[in-house]
Amino acid sequence: MYFVGVDIGGTGVQAGVVNELGEILFRKECITNVDSGFECVMDDINNLVRELLKENNLNIEDIKSIGFGVPSFINKKGLVTCVNLGWYEVNFMEALEKRFPEVKVYAENDATVAAVGEAKFGSMKDKDTAIMYTLGTGVGGGIVINGKAFTGAHGMGSEIGHTIIGENYFNCNCGNNGCLESFCSATAIIKYAQKLIEEGRKSIILDMAHGDIEKVNAKMVFDAFRENDEVALETINRFKSYLSKAMAGMINTLDPDVISIGGGVSRASDIILDGIEGLIREQILYQKEEFANIVCATLGADAGIIGAAFLN
Known part of the structure; x- marks a missing residue:
């Protein structure tokens, strides 16, 4: 079983297929086309993930979950406001679930996400x-x-x-x-x-x-x-x-x-x-x-x- 991680930045989006050992097996990126608006950026992310899987002979059914790091606070309603991306109370989680109905999706602030990575496989591994x-x-x-x-x-x-x-x-x-x-x-x-x-x-x-x-x-x-x-x-x-x-x-x-x-x-x-x-x-x-x-x-x-x- 594989996992997909997506790191959304102000200039680019990076996606990777990760195995259970925390190794990035395949990766792909695209430009964050901020001027195109929220829905277009989300479409680009959808295409990015699906192309990443297709290019490496994987199906969405092979993926346990897809996680997203976003440079913003995500409230309990799944709404995101990110000035750098031009997003104001957009329903981020709803947009993800709509585009990836086949798999569980999760999202957190990008710095929190980086901390999870370090806690799972890096400098903070195995610490409570x-x-x-x-x-x-x-x-x-x-x-x-x-x-x-x-x-x-x-x-x-x-x-x-x-x-x-x-x-x-x-x-x-x-x-x-x-x-x-x-x-x-x-x-x-x-x-x-x-x-x-x-x-x-x-x-x-x-x-x-x-x-x-x-x-x-x-x-x-x-x-x-x-x-x-x-x-x-x-x-x-x-x-x-x-x-x-x-x-x-x-x-x-x-x-x-x-x-x-x-x-x-x-x-x-x-x-x-x-x-x-x-x-x-x-x-x-x-x-x-x-x-x-x-x-x-x-x-x-x-x-x-x-x-x-x-x-x-």
Whole structure:
């Protein structure tokens, strides 16, 4: 028996046939034609999945379930609002069931889906309580308890990127001030480094950007950190301070077995993990006790497909 996982993004949709060991056997992708509207995108996804099966001599009857990761919150009525896709309270689950009547379909937020993948076959495998932070342009995350995604009573849970952890000098994209996303995303790293440079601080980061402050990216800041650049040191140490604060709060609340870090920012795992446990220990309640292992995600971009395939 096989599973299908579908990872829906703002620019592309990736689908994969996954076996019971979590191995992606076959994969196919298509463009997310946002301008064509919700129904057309759903038709494209339907065609994508069915072509993937046909090309690999599989029938829909060979598939136990199809799971979908979507960059949005899905409420208990199956409605989705996703500004990046131009979807406003579209009935996502109804659309899936209409197009795939032969098989069970499931869907969750894409960061939650990635956490399921890591919990099933990656960095959080075989752990009863597992937390994943996806650090990219924004901050997403997922909570997996006893192998199942936790999203709360109304489907709004696991939005850990929007935990309020302090006051910031700019608001989060969600409109609130102090969200973890506004401290620990790639965007936040870039903004803070730019702020220091604009205040007159000297930095090799600007040289890396060929003098154009608008071209600064997070990788440059991490590279400059390795060169002991003062702006980079302050920026990344600030980032780690707030990340450890968020993790400490999660440990005090859920006492997870493991916390995994994924997303593009996690490519600098040597810097992020260095000393992070010490920072967390300073802020947790029971400072002398063992607490969650802090690790980096291992499935990379495949976590979305694999996690979606094993939703239930």
